[in-house]
């Protein structure tokens with residue numbers, strides 16, 4: 001269930017995220033995918049409409065996250081929290097492979113989030129490849145996501 005997000009709050013969230021999905025890092029202004037304001041702690045689990053519980057998310061990441069707050073880490077074999085854009089530091093949990101087209105999890109949280117949200121799905125990998133060829137991937141401001 002989605003709640004109404006006031007326009008000013010949505011704009012502030014888009015600015016804070018650098019106008020990128022805070023999970024797969026797809027740019028809002030280049031994809032045709034509509035973006036959502038995602039409840040990091042879903043409403044169904046008591047999440048509120050406050051800046052600290054909201055993230056900019058492409059609709060595909062948002063759809064895969066759904067009401068999940070945990071995912072499975074195949075290395076440790078454990079259920080772990082998913083990446084929380086307001087509490088976790090992106091660069092502690094994710095990096096790019098050598099290409100750099102695919103995300104690699106650096107931690108159980110990173111690996112479980114990549115798996116649960118399908119962060120290396122073919123369409124987003126294709127987009128990253130094209131963006132890389134024109135020199136705008138990986139994003140220069142990845143460090144600012146922390």
Ligand SMILES: [Zn+2]
Nearest residue numbers: 021024058061
């Ligand atoms: Zn995304």
